[in-house]
Amino acid sequence: MLALMTAYVCPRCRVHSPVDALTWRCPRCHGPWDLEFTSAPVSLTSLGSRVNSLWRYEEALPLATETPRVTLGEGRTPLVPLTDGVSAKLDFLMPTLSFKDRGAVMLAELARRLSPRRVLADSSGNAGTAIAAYCARAGLDCVVYVPEGTSAKKLEQIRAHGARLTVVPGDREATARAARAAADEPGTFYASHVYNPHFLHGTKTYVYELWEDLGGRLPDTIVVPVGNGTLLLGAALAVEELYGHGLVDTRPALVAVQAEAVSPLAAAFHAGADEILAPATVRPTLAEGIAIPNPPRAGQILRAVRATGGTFLTVTEDQLHTAQVDLARRGLFVESTGVACWAAVRAAPGREGLTVLPLCGAGAKTGLSPSSTCRA
Template identity: 85%
Template sequence: MTTYVCSRCQVHSPASALTWCCPRCRGPWDLDFTSAPVDLTSLASRVNSLWRYAEALPLATEIPHISLGEGRTPLVPLTDTVAAKLDFLSPTLSFKDRGAVMLAELARRLQPDAVVADSSGNAGTAVAAYCARAGLDCSVYVPEGTSPKKLEQIRAHGAHVVVVPGDREATAHAARQAADTTGVFYASHVYNPHFLHGTKTYVYELWEELGGRLPDTLVVPVGNGTLLLGSALAVEELYGHGLVERRPALVAVQAEAVAPLAAAFHAGADDLPEPAAARPTLAEGIAIPNPPRAAQILRAVRATGGTFHTVTEAQIRSAQLDLARRGLYVEPTGVACWAAVRATAPRPGTTVVPLCGAGAKTGLAAAPEEGNRPQSVQ
């Protein structure tokens, strides 16, 4: 296995250990892993899951792997220049499957006494499903007020649900306390870098589907930043191996109600000066007041010439209804990027937005208004 490394203080730890964070600064791990170039011409004959990109993935050398056929989600046009990647069609109905399969595969090899995760819903559901696939017992910590449909899905996979009074930060704190117990594997989509190496397959799939190219702009929702940081990893790998000629701009989207990263970015800060207030928002999946990888997220966006946008609750509602009337039923968090694209001046060239979670998980944000028609974006 590869080695964990703390980007802040350069502490190392074997990935075979159950140490979930840097013991010195309590920061998240990165992975000391170097990918090899993926052969585009060989992909047509490969396994139909994210493990098809074996050269780019840690844990890929030992087979077989657990899988639910994750990845390979459709890319469909919304306008002449904007396409959507339908990650809500993943096995557990969200993009979090991309990272969860990596965490569960690692846990399967380590055989801990217990697996714990924390989530506002989608990551916990994905970890529960893949732990079930791997034959691992799992407990998922969720904040009070989590969608009943998501709780039902987590329990259906056999996981134990621990409802924590308070907000998302209180939930994470409770899970981390449990993770400090001997023999526990913390399947954290924030602290464990294997999750990021799973989410980077989002960009590898775009590269494959577009015939060895990438769009000019990748618009990505950001709470803890797992999809954005995974995308940044893939872009750097593809560019570093000479498989793309340029890096697309990474444009990050936050809900206006909880937007600490957007505020820090536009203030020119390298990290969060202080956590944001925890305020209610329809985009619950990205309502993270104090993301542990804040500095990495800000650095990744700036490195590509990207920016941050925020969207209002009204814009989220409108975007969800607009997509539904195009045939795409997506949960409020999952429509944030489309809301941003509709509300801002178009960037030059082609753009891809992810539709991250299915509407069946939460329902409509508001009752539909009669007579509304989908809006075009030029």
């Protein structure tokens, strides 16, 4: 079974590692892995009779060689119009109420096959919740590192799935450092949504679903929130696969959104840089889920946006609050990080053709943001 798995490869050093070695990053440059995997074209006409989860796109997914597979029925979230020319994909309707289920199911399936002593994840909340839920489904021991100040509702959700919590003093970066130190312990599978590329191959199903929903085409513009870039890089993977297999005629522009308070990628993009200029100062923001000062895949994110003719947009704290309230008045209660794209589209309207954005996390996880929070 393990022989059927693909290998990890470092995009910088070209160092390879077998997937079953539990090596979570490149041993030479300490950067994140990519995956040596070649997708096959998905037949649009065959999808009507397939399983109603992201595994329906099995030709495009690693780990699709064996059944049954870990699943909670994730994916296939609704695509609904917001205004003329703008639609939202309701990824907050996933089993754990965030888009992170798309990647978590892939990591849990991989861990199930590798049978580690424990699975370890670090998160500001949503990724940890998703990993905890899918590990519970797979019968895997799981520990989740979270920063102090994580939403009590998210902590409750992680505990409910049976995962053990380690609360780390400090911010999200301190939590990541603590988890990475523990990830090298023998028998540990580091279910990192940043370093493990299987997560990106899960998030790319977001675009495959758009392609299916739109009858074999893609929107003109896809707007996504970016912190560590897992959804954007997954979207870029899917766009290149669909275009490369001749299943779409054009590539949509990928537009990335960051909070103005913590926006190292936007600054680098508009400066024409290939990497971030310097780690950002972490300032308080309602969009805490994308407040990443030094994303490990920064260069890949910048290249992906430029390759599609896209751009970076930033949003203020007032715009985030207003967007959350506006969506709630439209019947969609979304957490404050998850409204970033709608905030950006409201502030910069006028794109031609169809624009699609994700609503990534449920408002029930964090509540409604106060309008005065985080104003500088």
